[in-house]
Amino acid sequence: MSDYNFAYLDEQTKRMIRRAILKGLAVPGYQVPFASREMPMPYGWGTGGVQVSAATLTPEDTFKVIDQGADDTTNAVSIRKFFEKTAQVAVTEKTSEATVIQTRHRIPEEPLREGQILVYQVPIPEPLRFLEPSEVETRKMHALEEYGLMHVKLYEDISRHGHIATAYAYPVKVEARYVMDPSPIPKFDNPKMEMAGIQLFGAGREQRIYALPPYTQVVSLDFEDHPFDPSKAEHPCDMCGAEDSYLDEVIIDDAGGRMFVCSDTDYCATRQAAGHRGRLSAEAAE
Amino acid sequence: MDAQLLEGGFTNAPVDAAHAFRAAMNAMARPGRIEAIKGGQGPTPMSAAAATLILTLCDPETPLHLAGPLDNEAVRAWVTFHTGAPLVGAGEAVFALGHWDDLMPIDRFAIGTSEYPDRSATLIVECDDLRAEGTQLRGPGIKDVAALNLPDPDVFRANHALFPLGRDFFFTSGSDLAALPRSTEVI
Numbered sequence: 174m175s176d177y178n179f180a181y182l183d184e185q186t187k188r189m190i191r192r193a194i195l196k197g198l199a200v201p202g203y204q205v206p207f208a209s210r211e212m213p214m215p216y217g218w219g220t221g222g223v224q225v226s227a228a229t230l231t232p233e234d235t236f237k238v239i240d241q242g243a244d245d246t247t248n249a250v251s252i253r254k255f256f257e258k259t260a261q262v263a264v265t266e267k268t269s270e271a272t273v274i275q276t277r278h279r280i281p282e283e284p285l286r287e288g289q290i291l292v293y294q295v296p297i298p299e300p301l302r303f304l305e306p307s308e309v310e311t312r313k314m315h316a317l318e319e320y321g322l323m324h325v326k327l328y329e330d331i332s333r334h335g336h337i338a339t340a341y342a343y344p345v346k347v348e349a350r351y352v353m354d355p356s357p358i359p360k361f362d363n364p365k366m367e368m369a370g371i372q373l374f375g376a377g378r379e380q381r382i383y384a385l386p387p388y389t390q391v392v393s394l395d396f397e398d399h400p401f402d403p404s405k406a407e408h409p410c411d412m413c414g415a416e417d418s419y420l421d422e423v424i425i426d427d428a429g430g431r432m433f434v435c436s437d438t439d440y441c442a443t444r445q446a447a448g449h450r451g452r453l454s455a456e457a458a459e
Numbered sequence: 460m461d462a463q464l465l466e467g468g469f470t471n472a473p474v475d476a477a478h479a480f481r482a483a484m485n486a487m488a489r490p491g492r493i494e495a496i497k498g499g500q501g502p503t504p505m506s507a508a509a510a511t512l513i514l515t516l517c518d519p520e521t522p523l524h525l526a527g528p529l530d531n532e533a534v535r536a537w538v539t540f541h542t543g544a545p546l547v548g549a550g551e552a553v554f555a556l557g558h559w560d561d562l563m564p565i566d567r568f569a570i571g572t573s574e575y576p577d578r579s580a581t582l583i584v585e586c587d588d589l590r591a592e593g594t595q596l597r598g599p600g601i602k603d604v605a606a607l608n609l610p611d612p613d614v615f616r617a618n619h620a621l622f623p624l625g626r627d628f629f630f631t632s633g634s635d636l637a638a639l640p641r642s643t644e645v646i
Binding site: 178179180184185187188189191192193194195196197198199200201203205206228229230231232312313315316317348350351369371384385386387388389390 | 476481488516517521572573574575581601640641642
């Protein structure tokens with residue numbers, strides 16, 4: 174017998190994860206402890222997201238995995254293959270065709286619709302961890318809604334750099350109660366978190382699951398005189414010309430040449446297929 | 460041994476449970492939305508939806524409280540055989556199953572602690588029918604307002620006032636399922 178149980182994990186483990194997901198949805202932004210399992214990949218490669226996906230997938234789902242927006246990187250390819258093999262699910266690179274999307278560090282550019290589920294891989298789920306190393310203390314701070322330390326951190330950014338220098342994993346407040354780490358997505362993606370899909374967050378090494386139901390209020394922390402700014406590079410995409418997408422900067426020669434390209438590969442390819450062209454797309458270079 | 464207690468489990472447990480969980484998650488993520496859930500069938504008077512939920516979520520790690528007419532010999536034997544969940548009093552319950560009046564008073568059930576609000580009870584309330592009308596609901600998972608025929612809105616208002624503590628509810632009728640987490644504001 175060489176078959177896997179559907180979606181790899183045993184049923185009792187899936188029940189435990191499912192109960193954590195339901196409590197996470199009932200208390201949006203609160204990190205529910207769960208008994209994370211060893212997975213056939215190292216911590217840091219998305220074991221939390223994989224466990225949440227395993228507990229969530231049904232055979233009818235179409236599964237998409239992105240790593241920094243790309244469908245074709247090592248991490249994304251291996252997780253996609255893992256569920257193709259263990260859950261026999263259909264897979265896609267198209268955001269619009271996917272029902273479950275596992276992501277590392279990006280939210281797709283195309284808005285998610287009702288019925289879609291976004292599963293985040295989370296390295297450090299505790300937004301206060303770099304400010305307070307003790308779990309006992311951070312748990313107490315969440316219980317007492319004592320988030321002054323986080324504002325001090327953002328204020329120190331302003332006094333040192335003139336602006337809030339946090340560019341990714343930018344802390345948010347959920348439904349005016351819990352401060353939550355949105356995982357290391359660029360702050361450009363923060364406003365997308367108020368969406369029609371269900372968002373689930375899995376941190377394997379840290380053994381935490383948290384969740385956001387659709388249309389949950391998610392506010393990026395800021396100050397009245399330093400409002401939140403979801404900044405992006407001041408360029409259009411050099412491949413598809415998009416001016417509204419998050420861009421990666423790529424060094425292309427030894428003479429300081431560089432290009433900017435959409436980090437969301439599906440978004441960029443879809444736009445190019447529709448005839449949009451950027452500065453360095455093939456036709457423009459000819 | 461009564462052979463009937465062996466019946467009514469999932470035919471293909473991993474897949475049936477995955478489908479049932481998706482319905483339960485959609486219900487909890489969209490309070491007031493009525494979902495179809497099937498796969499399990501418990502002894503009377505247990506609804507198919509409640510039986511499926513119990514098969515999906517309960518196991519030896521989740522103490523279960525049975526209330527009123529659902530606390531009968533056949534249901535006890537069925538739950539024990541299929542899930543192994545310990546049957547306990549209301550105060551220790553992680554899950555509870557019963558009709559609304561039999562589950563009262565609500566304050567017997569755990570609301571969690573301020574450091575661990577997840578350590579609260581989830582109540583599975585057997586209802587005569589579920590309709591998307593009546594009490595208006597607002598909060599996470601609801602775009603504008605939703606509506607559900609809740610048995611006693613005041614109890615849910617008081618429960619929401621405890622947020623982030625409080626109990627979470629599933630409502631079951633036939634193969635219909637709806638949910639109301641503590642985060643939902645009952646207007």
